[in-house]
Amino acid sequence: MILTGIGYDVHRLVRGRKLILGGVTIPYRKGLLGHSDADVLTHAVTDALLGAGGMGDIGRHFPDSDPAYKNADSLKLLATAWRKVTDQCFVLTNIDAVIIAQRPKLFEYIPRMEENIARALTVSIDVINIKATTTEGLGFEGKGKGIAAWAVATLAEAIDER
Numbered sequence: 016m017i018l019t020g021i022g023y024d025v026h027r028l029v030r031g032r033k034l035i036l037g038g039v040t041i042p043y044r045k046g047l048l049g050h051s052d053a054d055v056l057t058h059a060v061t062d063a064l065l066g067a068g069g070m071g072d073i074g075r076h077f078p079d080s081d082p083a084y085k086n087a088d089s090l091k092l093l094a095t096a097w098r099k100v101t102d103q104c105f106v107l108t109n110i111d112a113v114i115i116a117q118r119p120k121l122f123e124y125i126p127r128m129e130e131n132i133a134r135a136l137t138v139s140i141d142v143i144n145i146k147a148t149t150t151e152g153l154g155f156e157g158k159g160k161g162i163a164a165w166a167v168a169t170l171a172e173a174i175d176e177r
């Protein structure tokens with residue numbers, strides 16, 4: 016059995032915050048606003064995995080009303096969410112994700128994002144594909160008001176070797 020899940024997230028870009036994407040701190044004059052570290056890519060990946068597993072969304076597992084998740088490292092939340100999904104006997108086939116940001120240029124940071132996400136999920140880096148695009152100046156991403164991310168995850172049912 017093959018299962019797919021989709022994840023989408025947006026955070027607002029503001030001054031006085033770090034810009035963290037896929038666990039990589041990226042030098043920029045603004046960062047993403049949120050209760051946790053506001054790692055929009057990692058949140059989209061987490062939601063894609065939870066979606067594929069039929070387990071709701073990140074807000075259900077890690078409510079932003081809970082002080083425990085203030086400034087939380089989103090890679091740790093991802094690892095926890097993935098453990099809950101794998102407990103249902105699924106293996107990860109692939110994750111494909113895209114970050115939508117007009118600025119800064121993200122190309123050079125993508126390999127480290129892929130490494131961080133692969134490590135959090137304890138899978139090979141070959142399973143993780145991350146892309147980035149601008150919107151040619153259109154919309155909130157294009158105006159630099161925020162950054163969005165989409166992710167799709169594909170899971171396969173683990174073979175029962177009992």
Ligand code: MG
Nearest residue numbers: 024025055058
């Ligand atoms: Mg989020």
